[in-house]
Amino acid sequence: xxxxxxxxxxxxxxxxxxxxxxxxxxxxxxxxxxxxxxxxxxxxxxxxxxxxxxxxxxxxxxxxxxxxxxxxxxxxxxxxxxxxxxxxxxxxxxxxxxxxxxxxxxxxxxxxxxxxxxxxxxxxxxxxxxxxxxxxxxxxxxxxxxxxxxxxxxxxxxxxxxxxxxxxxxxxxxxxxxxxxxxxxxxxxxxxxxxxxxxxxxxxxxxxxxxxxxxxxxxxxxxxxxxxxxxxxxxxxxxxxxxxxxxxxxxxxxxxxxxxxxxxxxxxxxxxxxxxxxxxxxxxxxxxxxxxxxxxxxxxxxxxxxxxxxxxxxxxxxxxxxxxxxxxxxxxxxxxxxxxxxxxxxxxxxxxxxxxxxxxxxxxxxxxxxxxxx
Amino acid sequence: xxxxxxxxxxxxxxxxxxxxxxxxxxxxxxxxxxxxxxxxxxxxxxxxxxxxxxxxxxxxxxxxxxxxxxxxxxxxxxxxxxxxxx
Amino acid sequence: xxxxxxxxxxxxxxxxxxxxxxxxxxxxxxxxxxxxxxxxxxxxxxxxxxxxxxxxxxxxxxxxxxxxxxxxxxxxxxxxxxxxxxxxxxxxxxxxxxxxxxxxxxxxxxxxxxxxxxxxxxxxxxxxxxxxxxxxxxxxxxxxxxxxxxxxxxxxxxxxxxxxxxxxxxxxxxxxxxxxxxxxxxxxxxxxxxxxxxxxxxxxxxxxxxxxxxxxxxxxxxxxxxx
Numbered sequence: 001x002x003x004x005x006x007x008x009x010x011x012x013x014x015x016x017x018x019x020x021x022x023x024x025x026x027x028x029x030x031x032x033x034x035x036x037x038x039x040x041x042x043x044x045x046x047x048x049x050x051x052x053x054x055x056x057x058x059x060x061x062x063x064x065x066x067x068x069x070x071x072x073x074x075x076x077x078x079x080x081x082x083x084x085x086x087x088x089x090x091x092x093x094x095x096x097x098x099x100x101x102x103x104x105x106x107x108x109x110x111x112x113x114x115x116x117x118x119x120x121x122x123x124x125x126x127x128x129x130x131x132x133x134x135x136x137x138x139x140x141x142x143x144x145x146x147x148x149x150x151x152x153x154x155x156x157x158x159x160x161x162x163x164x165x166x167x168x169x170x171x172x173x174x175x176x177x178x179x180x181x182x183x184x185x186x187x188x189x190x191x192x193x194x195x196x197x198x199x200x201x202x203x204x205x206x207x208x209x210x211x212x213x214x215x216x217x218x219x220x221x222x223x224x225x226x227x228x229x230x231x232x233x234x235x236x237x238x239x240x241x242x243x244x245x246x247x248x249x250x251x252x253x254x255x256x257x258x259x260x261x262x263x264x265x266x267x268x269x270x271x272x273x274x275x276x277x278x279x280x281x282x283x284x285x286x287x288x289x290x291x292x293x294x295x296x297x298x299x300x301x302x303x304x305x306x307x308x309x310x311x312x313x314x315x316x317x318x319x320x321x322x323x324x325x326x327x328x329x330x331x332x333x334x335x336x337x338x339x340x341x342x343x344x345x346x347x348x349x350x351x352x353x354x355x356x357x358x359x360x361x362x363x364x365x366x367x368x369x370x371x372x373x374x
Numbered sequence: 375x376x377x378x379x380x381x382x383x384x385x386x387x388x389x390x391x392x393x394x395x396x397x398x399x400x401x402x403x404x405x406x407x408x409x410x411x412x413x414x415x416x417x418x419x420x421x422x423x424x425x426x427x428x429x430x431x432x433x434x435x436x437x438x439x440x441x442x443x444x445x446x447x448x449x450x451x452x453x454x455x456x457x458x459x460x
Numbered sequence: 461x462x463x464x465x466x467x468x469x470x471x472x473x474x475x476x477x478x479x480x481x482x483x484x485x486x487x488x489x490x491x492x493x494x495x496x497x498x499x500x501x502x503x504x505x506x507x508x509x510x511x512x513x514x515x516x517x518x519x520x521x522x523x524x525x526x527x528x529x530x531x532x533x534x535x536x537x538x539x540x541x542x543x544x545x546x547x548x549x550x551x552x553x554x555x556x557x558x559x560x561x562x563x564x565x566x567x568x569x570x571x572x573x574x575x576x577x578x579x580x581x582x583x584x585x586x587x588x589x590x591x592x593x594x595x596x597x598x599x600x601x602x603x604x605x606x607x608x609x610x611x612x613x614x615x616x617x618x619x620x621x622x623x624x625x626x627x628x629x630x631x632x633x634x635x636x637x638x639x640x641x642x643x644x645x646x647x648x649x650x651x652x653x654x655x656x657x658x659x660x661x662x663x664x665x666x667x668x669x670x671x672x673x674x675x676x677x678x679x680x681x682x683x684x685x686x687x
Contacts, residue, residue, distance in 0.1 A: 108570040122561050122612040141612040143561055144592040158627045182573045183586035188438055231607050233599040239587050240417050363596030365608050395521035421583040429580045
């Protein structure tokens with residue numbers, strides 16, 4: 001049976017709807033800006049959502065003082081899905097899946113004196129968001145590093161196909177925080193400039209803040225479906241990817257095999273702009289015979305949004321399919337990977353029927369999924 | 375500080391900072407390569423050594439590309455510290 | 461003739477091995493393997509279990525408590541699954557879960573960056589601030605390259621473990637799935653790791669049956685967890 005995509009939402013500095021976000025990308029607008037933080041001498045390039053604006057919008061739903069920044073993002077994002085689709089999460093056939101790497105990590109930074117520190121636990125965060133929608137089923141939480149969002153989509157597809165649920169909303173979200181900025185800095189992974197995925201002069205990642213939600217269903221809610229998906233572990237190193245791209249290659253091969261396909265119209269890659277990640281992706285895609293397929297990374301627009309990335313970037317890929325528009329891979333100027341890639345250098349209209357989405361993360365994990373428009 | 379003195383301290387600090395539980399500081403050969411063979415340190419260990427230099431010796435490696443040479447062995451680390459200590 | 465026909469089309473999967481660690485007591489397939497001292501803190505307990513298990517794996521000492529716990533429980537399960545070595549590595553899935561995610565390491569990193577006078581965030585601490593790293597450590601040690609999933613829930617969710625594992629066994633032709641609950645929160649540590657074998661998967665030199673194997677369903681999973 002087919003599993004279809006339905007309503008979707010993105011909340012980022014580029015806007016509070018998927019449409020606003022997609023239009024911003026088409027117009028070459030980036031969410032990345034220099035932001036100063038009290039704990040750092042140097043400012044960071046990152047994308048951060050304005051708190052005052054978020055609170056203003058959230059105040060239509062509930063008291064902003066009673067929710068954390070992340071909870072407000074998730075609730076607003078899921079609310080948009082519910083409003084668009086009419087899906088009722090009080091129905092036992094419907095499920096909410098949350099994808100996040102760090103959840104309310106700002107609770108550990110003592111940001112909310114009036115909110116229970118228990119909300120630092122991911123199930124408590126999920127319960128808070130779930131309670132707002134009076135979900136019949138306790139929301140599931142997927143926390144699997146940077147593949148969380150894409151993996152949550154694949155998990156949703158599997159549950160629907162297996163008839164465990166009829167409709168699943170997947171919501172991915174993560175914060176930009178001192179916690180993650182300082183951590184990635186200790187890894188020497190942060191770029192001082194706007195990041196340059198796949199570029200010869202890339203110097204590392206930017207972090208980004210976002211929430212993104214998408215509905216998957218057994219009903220034909222749109223003409224775009226998820227054909228297949230897979231995850232695999234490199235079994236190589238807990239932070240460095242396999243130099244031969246083993247896990248990503250396996251995920252991609254299994255995805256194609258399960259769908260009975262061997263090629264695709266474009267690739268929405270992970271492209272974090274670290275030396276090793278981008279190199280690894282070029283090797284994996286080359287092994288899979290995909291070196292000439294138009295490819296982009298959206299990290300040049302949003303930064304790395306961690307738990308939100310897989311969902312946010314899938315939504316942009318789905319809109320690319322709908323609108324027959326390839327989005328330029330922002331930040332790329334000069335080829336800089338050991339294996340060649342066909343990086344998209346200009347946003348343009350062209351007929352598109354299928355897309356391969358991939359993600360990779362700490363812990364050696366990788367995931368891939370195939371989306372198709374009928 | 376004398377290079378020999380630094381070497382002695384570095385050996386225990388490395389064992390502690392990198393959680394090399396089954397290694398005795400006195401068994402570390404100051405001239406042996408730290409990476410590849412011997413202690414078999416990896417990329418995260420390399421980053422931890424940068425932190426070790428800052429934390430214990432107030433020495434910062436400005437250019438990450440220098441790291442390979444600096445961390446070639448305990449001796450090269452000690453020499454770098456001696457040369458850059460304030 | 462009918463007997464053979466039934467065996468060929470048997471659709472059940474089986475829990476073949478399980479390990480439970482709670483209150484510093486370690487049991488394997490329901491039998492006591494190691495009783496730790498209540499005077500030991502968690503790190504000391506894990507160190508003693510490491511010795512008792514004869515893990516012989518120096519990387520253990522770089523791990524945080526969550527990964528140490530997960531690696532040990534999984535090691536015991538794998539060692540006591542005699543034909544584990546006959547499974548194809550890319551057909552073994554890891555489906556784990558817990559309640560506290562990586563909060564232990566999160567707190568360590570948060571404390572390191574709270575002290576502005578002594579500001580030295582450690583990459584080897586930061587890398588463990590993700591719960592799925594335990595899957596990575598298990599994958600690296602045993603060269604397991606199949607599907608991964610890490611779920612975070614309030615309590616151990618036997619129904620979730622069962623349904624997702626079942627899907628992987630059916631649709632991904634997974635030869636086996638290592639599942640479980642590995643949770644560390646302050647001084648409290650609990651693990652329940654088990655191996656589910658797809659007995660439709662005919663491996664050369666594989667075992668047809670395990671003594672005490674339990675049919676893979678949520679009732680049996682919950683029962684073994686609660687023992």
